[in-house]
Amino acid sequence: MGFAASVPGPHLPVQEVAQWEPVLPGLIILLPLLGFVVNGVLALRSAARSSAALRAGTEWDPFAGPARPRTHTLPTWIGPGVMFVAFVLALWNFAGMYGAELHDPVVVRYWTWIVTGNLQIDAAIQLDQLSMIMLLVVTGVGFLIHVFSVGYMKDDTGYPRYFAYLNLFVFFMLVLVMGAGYAMMFIGWEGVGLCSYLLIGYWFTDREKSDAGKKAFIVNRIGDLGFLLAMFLLFQAFGTLDFGPIFEGAEGRLAAGGATVTAITLLLMLGAAGKSAQVPLHVWLPDAMAGPTPVSALIHAATMVTAGVYMVARSSVLYALAPTSQAVVAGVGVLTALLAATIALQQHDIKKVLAYSTVSQLGFMFLGAGVGAFTAAIFHLMTHAFFKALLFLGAGAVIHAMHHALHRADSHEDAQDMRNMGGLKDRMRITWVVMWVATLAIAGIWPLAGFFSKDEIIWYTAAWAGAPSNPFGTLYTVYWLVALVTAMLTAFYMTRLMVMTFHGESRVDRNARPHLHEAPRVMWVPLAILAVLSVFGGWVNVPEPLAESFLGLFGALPMSEWLHHWLEPVTHDAAAIQTAALGEPAYRAPLVGGGEFAWALASTLAAAVVVLAALRALGGRKYVAAARDAAVSGGLRGILANKWYFDEAFDAGIVRPVLAASRWCWKVVDTVLIDGFVNFVGNFTRLAGWTVSLFQTGQANTYAFVLTLGVLLVLGAAVFL
Amino acid sequence: MLAYALLLSAALFVIGTLGVIVRRNAIIIFLSIELQLNAVNLAFVALSRYTGIEGQLFVFFVMTVAAAEAAVGLAIIISIFRHYKTVNVDRFNLLKW
Numbered sequence: 001m002g003f004a005a006s007v008p009g010p011h012l013p014v015q016e017v018a019q020w021e022p023v024l025p026g027l028i029i030l031l032p033l034l035g036f037v038v039n040g041v042l043a044l045r046s047a048a049r050s051s052a053a054l055r056a057g058t059e060w061d062p063f064a065g066p067a068r069p070r071t072h073t074l075p076t077w078i079g080p081g082v083m084f085v086a087f088v089l090a091l092w093n094f095a096g097m098y099g100a101e102l103h104d105p106v107v108v109r110y111w112t113w114i115v116t117g118n119l120q121i122d123a124a125i126q127l128d129q130l131s132m133i134m135l136l137v138v139t140g141v142g143f144l145i146h147v148f149s150v151g152y153m154k155d156d157t158g159y160p161r162y163f164a165y166l167n168l169f170v171f172f173m174l175v176l177v178m179g180a181g182y183a184m185m186f187i188g189w190e191g192v193g194l195c196s197y198l199l200i201g202y203w204f205t206d207r208e209k210s211d212a213g214k215k216a217f218i219v220n221r222i223g224d225l226g227f228l229l230a231m232f233l234l235f236q237a238f239g240t241l242d243f244g245p246i247f248e249g250a251e252g253r254l255a256a257g258g259a260t261v262t263a264i265t266l267l268l269m270l271g272a273a274g275k276s277a278q279v280p281l282h283v284w285l286p287d288a289m290a291g292p293t294p295v296s297a298l299i300h301a302a303t304m305v306t307a308g309v310y311m312v313a314r315s316s317v318l319y320a321l322a323p324t325s326q327a328v329v330a331g332v333g334v335l336t337a338l339l340a341a342t343i344a345l346q347q348h349d350i351k352k353v354l355a356y357s358t359v360s361q362l363g364f365m366f367l368g369a370g371v372g373a374f375t376a377a378i379f380h381l382m383t384h385a386f387f388k389a390l391l392f393l394g395a396g397a398v399i400h401a402m403h404h405a406l407h408r409a410d411s412h413e414d415a416q417d418m419r420n421m422g423g424l425k426d427r428m429r430i431t432w433v434v435m436w437v438a439t440l441a442i443a444g445i446w447p448l449a450g451f452f453s454k455d456e457i458i459w460y461t462a463a464w465a466g467a468p469s470n471p472f473g474t475l476y477t478v479y480w481l482v483a484l485v486t487a488m489l490t491a492f493y494m495t496r497l498m499v500m501t502f503h504g505e506s507r508v509d510r511n512a513r514p515h516l517h518e519a520p521r522v523m524w525v526p527l528a529i530l531a532v533l534s535v536f537g538g539w540v541n542v543p544e545p546l547a548e549s550f551l552g553l554f555g556a557l558p559m560s561e562w563l564h565h566w567l568e569p570v571t572h573d574a575a576a577i578q579t580a581a582l583g584e585p586a587y588r589a590p591l592v593g594g595g596e597f598a599w600a601l602a603s604t605l606a607a608a609v610v611v612l613a614a615l616r617a618l619g620g621r622k623y624v625a626a627a628r629d630a631a632v633s634g635g636l637r638g639i640l641a642n643k644w645y646f647d648e649a650f651d652a653g654i655v656r657p658v659l660a661a662s663r664w665c666w667k668v669v670d671t672v673l674i675d676g677f678v679n680f681v682g683n684f685t686r687l688a689g690w691t692v693s694l695f696q697t698g699q700a701n702t703y704a705f706v707l708t709l710g711v712l713l714v715l716g717a718a719v720f721l
Numbered sequence: 722m723l724a725y726a727l728l729l730s731a732a733l734f735v736i737g738t739l740g741v742i743v744r745r746n747a748i749i750i751f752l753s754i755e756l757q758l759n760a761v762n763l764a765f766v767a768l769s770r771y772t773g774i775e776g777q778l779f780v781f782f783v784m785t786v787a788a789a790e791a792a793v794g795l796a797i798i799i800s801i802f803r804h805y806k807t808v809n810v811d812r813f814n815l816l817k818w
Contacts, residue, residue, distance in 0.1 A: 698814030700750075705742045 020100030022127050025108055028089045028135065029125070029174045035082035035167035039075050043161035046071040050157070062157055072159045079163035080146035083170065087139040094132055102128065103569050107180045107244065114183075118239055126180035126243060130570045133378060133563075134177035134310055137385045141302045142170050144526040148393050149294040151523035152400055162202060162292065169195035173303050177310060181242040182231050185311065189227065189275065192304045193220045199299060200291040212290040219284040223274015230267035233260065247317045247573065256321045256581060265318050265325035269332070272308030278366060279336040282359050283646050289351040293396030296351060301358045301392050302385040309362065309381050312369040316574035320372060323581060327472040330370025330461070334479045334486070337363030339644055341489035345496070346640035349416050350395050353497050357442065358388055360490065364457050367483060371476060372578045373460030374571045375541070375564050380457055382563075383449035383537045387441040390530035394435040397519035397527065398501060401428060402508070409512035418497065419623050423506030427516040430524045432502045434531040439498050441534040443491035443611055446551060446604045452538035455600045458483045459543070462599070466586025477590040484603065491607040495614035500623060503615075507625045545587075545596040551604075726767035733760035747798050747808040751791075758787045 046062065046069070053060035062072050105128035114121040127135075146166060153162050169192060176188025193216075201213030231241060237253055237260055238246050254261040272278070277285035288300045299305070312319060312329060319326050340359035347353045361384050368377035401424070402415035413420050425432040441448035444455065461483055465476030506513060518524065541563035546552045552560060579585075589599055639645070695706075733756055740753025762780045769776025802808050 696817055698817030700810055700813070700816070701742055701745075704738075708738055708742065 020096055020102050020106060022093050022106055022108065023096060024089060025093065025125055025127055025178070026110065028086045028093075028139070029171060029178060031082040031086045031089075032167045032170040032174065035078050036164050036171060038078050039160050039164035039167055042071040042074055043158070043164050046157075046160055062159075063155065075160045075163040076150050079167060080143060080150065082167060083139060083143035083146045086170075086174075087136075087143045090132075090135045090139045093127065094136060097127065097129070097132055104128075105131075105180075105244065107242075109180075119235065119241075121181065121183045121241060124180035124184065124242075125178040127178065128570055129566050129568075130310075130313060130378065131177050133382060133567070135174070137382055138170065138173050138177060138303050141385050141389050141530075142173075142298060144529055145294050145298040145302070145389060145393065148297075148396065148523050148526045149292075151520050152294050152396055153292060156292075158202065162199075165195055165198045165202070166295070166298070169199065169299060169304070173307075176307055180244070181240075182234060182246075183241045185314075186227060186231065189271075189307065189311075190224065192299070192307065193217065193224070193275070196220075196288065196299050196304055199295040200288045202291050202295065206290075209290040212284075212287040216284040216288050219281050220274045223271045223281055226267040226270025226274070230264050230271065233264045233267065237264070243314070250317045250321060251573075251577065254318075254321055256577070257323055258321075261318055262322045262324050265315065265322045266328060268311060268315055268318070269325060269329050272311050272329075272366075273332060274308075275311075276305050276308030276362050276366070277336075277359050278308070278332050278363065279339055280646065280650075282336060282340065283650060285359055286352055286355040286643070289349070289355050293351065293392060293399055296355070297389045297392030297396065300355065301388040305358065305362055306365065306381045306385070309365040309369055309377050312366070313374045313378050313571075316369075316372075316374045316571055317577065319369070320574035320577035320581070323471065326370050326372060327475055328370070330367050330479055331475070333363045333366025333368075333370050334461075334482050335363070336360065337367065337486045338482050338489075341486045341493065342640050343643045344493040345489065346637055348419050349414075350398065350418050350421070350497065350501060351392075351416055353418075353493060354388070354391055354395055357391075357490065357493065358384075360486065361388065361442070364454060364483065364486075367461060367479060368457035371457075371461045371464045371479070372574065373457060373464075374574060375567045376453065376456035376460055378567060379541050379563050380450075380453035383441070383453040383534070386449055386530055386533040386537045387438040390434060390438040390527060390534055391442070393523070393527055393530065394431050394438065397428065397431045397523055398424060400519060400523070401516050402512075404517070405512040405515035406509060408515040409509055411509040411512050413509055413512075413625075418500040419625055420507055420509070421501045422504045422508070422623060423502070424508075424516065425502040428502075428518050430518055431527065434524075434527045435502070436498060437531045438534050439494045440611070441538075443494055444487055444604055444607045445491075445611065446600075447535075447538070447553075447557070449534050449536070449538035451600075451604055452542055452546075454487060455596075455603060456541070456543060458487065458603065459596050459599060460585070462589045463585035463587050463596075464582065465590045466588055468583035468586075470582045473590075480590065487603060488606060488610050491610040492614050495611045496618055499615065499618040499621075503619055504621070504623070507623060543596060543600075546600055549597050551597065551600060723767055723771070727764060730760045730764040730767065733757075733763065745809050745811050747801070747810050750810065751794055751798070755787060755791070758783055 049069075049071075050060045050062075062069050105126045107124055107126045109122045109124040111123050112120060113123045146163075149162065149166065153159055156162065172188045172191025172195060174188070176185055176192060179185040179188055197213045197217040199213075200216050201210040204210045204213075234246060235241055238249060240246065250261070274281045285300060285305065289296055291300070319329065337360045340356045340363060344353050344356035344360065347356060361380070365377045365380050365384070368374070368380060398421070399415050402421065406413055406415055437448070441450040444451045458480065461476055461480040464470060465473050465480055467473070470476065508516065519527075539557045540559045542552045542557050542560040544561055547557065547560040548555050588595060594602075642648070697703075737753045737755075737757035737760060740756065741750050744750055744753065762783055765776040765780050765783070767776075798808055801813065805812055
């Protein structure tokens with residue numbers, strides 16, 4: 001890193017404000033890679049021992065001896081350790097950037113990676129306000145989840161392999177958020193996809209789980225195609241893939257609302273939809289729950305799936321130039337939010353509910369990014385990382401307890417099915433409390449984190465709907481209404497999850513009940529920290545109209561609008577373009593009027609009412625344990641329980657036709673046409689050979705005769721022709 | 722004069738060729754081959770009158786080869802006769818596949 005050189009933005013004058021020098025930014029990225037290498041070597045050694053034992057006809061149990069082997073103790077320190085150091089470094093850099101009041105991104109170039117024609121790609125990272133927020137979320141939440149994993153994966157034979165993958169994932173995620181161009185971002189983008197695949201199929205001996213990994217990978221490929229095409233178009237338009245020149249030159253080179261910028265942004269959105277599980281490419285995320293639960297928390301809730309939102313926010317200038325794409329992004333987002341929320345109403349698997357909830361919240365983020373509220377989208381991304389990681393880890397603690405208890409009781413009931421739970425609150429006090437915190441946060445109850453961030457998104461949808469020259473004003477109004485309804489659904493399905501899991505009578509197998517226990521300290525401490533963040537995380541961006549009212553504790557909440565100001569240098573250009581094109585947003589709800597304060601108050605009250613009503617309505621309900629629950633729901637319930645038949649539609653519309661076409665290619669093209677032609681050539685040659693061989697009589701006279709005839713022919717030709 | 726000599730040579734060659742194709746007795750075929758060779762020799766000698774001594778020179782080579790061939794060929798025919806008790810070439814079709 002000695003040859004790192006920071007390049008200030010070109011148009012900045014030699015500044016009075018000291019340009020800030022990042023502290024070892026490369027090391028932040030390299031630390032998780034180091035962790036991957038060390039843990040990977042340990043994993044290989046453990047695998048070598050295990051396969052040697054298999055060859056010898058025995059089995060190697062790493063937990064059999066009095067002490068665990070070193071391959072299973074070292075990752076405990078290395079895995080979370082590198083994350084901790086990376087987090088501290090990130091904080092250090094954050095403090096530096098905070099003090100420096102940075103205006104332009106700091107780009108650190110390490111080496112030139114690819115030069116071909118006029119394409120040059122540098123291995124360069126970029127530090128600015130946006131990547132700093134992502135950096136803190138990824139390393140901070142990532143560290144907590146690594147710690148939780150120590151407890152959760154303790155008894156898994158693949159322990160070192162698990163941490164190797166997890167570290168590798170963080171490495172790629174950091175490349176994604178710190179890359180200084182679309183090419184670097186794409187490396188991280190593909191890398192996290194790979195790690196996602198590896199971790200979903202972590203228990204690869206289970207066919208269903210490895211299939212889920214494949215599904216995630218393949219669906220992501222479709223999105224990646226969009227990303228790639230967008231990169232080609234960007235290169236064609238700008239001659240570079242670096243962020244700096246693209247965003248500075250975008251206004252000059254691309255016509256606002258023109259075909260090029262619309263195509264670029266739509267293709268980028270296709271990529272984002274794949275990675276961030278937006279309709280119709282959302283189908284992989286619920287299946288991704290096959291992986292270990294901390295993986296679901298880290299990759300499929302807090303970080304990787306938000307990469308699409310990050311990418312849209314990063315490309316904010318391009319999106320601001322393409323109002324049509326913005327409307328599409330917002331539309332896809334709000335549709336996803338609604339569909340996923342409705343599906344979550346009828347799921348029984350605790351992780352499936354959370355998975356659909358994640359899809360739904362990602363939809364909210366896209367809604368925010370789509371209507372141009374990039375700050376609100378990133379804000380929700382951040383708070384969502386806190387409370388959704390908390391929910392998943394809490395669910396992990398529940399599954400962990402259920403699994404152990406059922407295992408002790410030799411019961412084969414499903415440890416993840418909420419119909420087999422109930423009444424866990426007496427056994428798992430801490431988990432119960434922190435899960436409620438997260439539930440209230442996601443439901444948008446004041447003053448928890450989710451209230452402020454979700455309200456921001458919904459409010460900006462309403463505000464931009466009323467912008468004077470917004471061509472999609474009516475559409476935005478619809479988005480706003482749907483978002484409001486979805487927010488209420490969120491409150492309902494989360495309360496349902498809590499009731500079915502923790503309240504009511506216990507439906508746990510009678511023999512297993514006494515074995516239920518609270519999670520060990522290494523697991524609940526991260527939960528507690530995340531719970532604190534879920535409470536206070538929203539206070540970094542209390543909107544101005546709320547800050548002075550009692551919803552902002554009359555100005556007592558610190559850091560009002562902080563995130564907004566912090567991200568200003570990143571979102572400023574996009575906001576200027578958008579305001580110029582659409583006019584000032586009307587800070588007034590469409591149709592009925594009312595300001596942000598009124599609607600925030602109304603929505604949090606409504607959410608609270610929904611939570612209480614759901615508690616009353618569902619609290620007294622008797623659920624039937626999964627094994628005895630034969631009820632097949634019909635009507636709308638059936639549709640929701642079957643996830644709007646997305647999988648079936650894909651199966652009928654794509655998978656089966658592709659299979660049929662493949663079979664046709666096999667049976668007709670290959671077997672009949674290609675094989676037929678090859679066999680024909682072979683048979684023809686054999687037949688011709690047989691025919692000609694008839695002339696070989698073995699009779700010397702005949703040969704002499706033919707020879708003479710030939711000579712005569714040749715001579716005759718020579719003489720007469 | 723040359724035309725007569727060449728006509729005689731051609732006639733002898735055709736007779737020899739027909740003999741090789743038509744006759745079945747290996748000895749006769751052998752004689753026919755000798756006839757062909759000598760027809761060629763005749764042409765050589767006749768032509769050497771106009772082109773130079775090389776034609777006559779070549780005749781000696783042909784005669785040498787013919788003598789060697791006669792020795793080897795007769796040996797093969799005797800060997801065949803010992804095996805098959807006949808020298809009828811219709812009976813020999815070993816040169817097949």
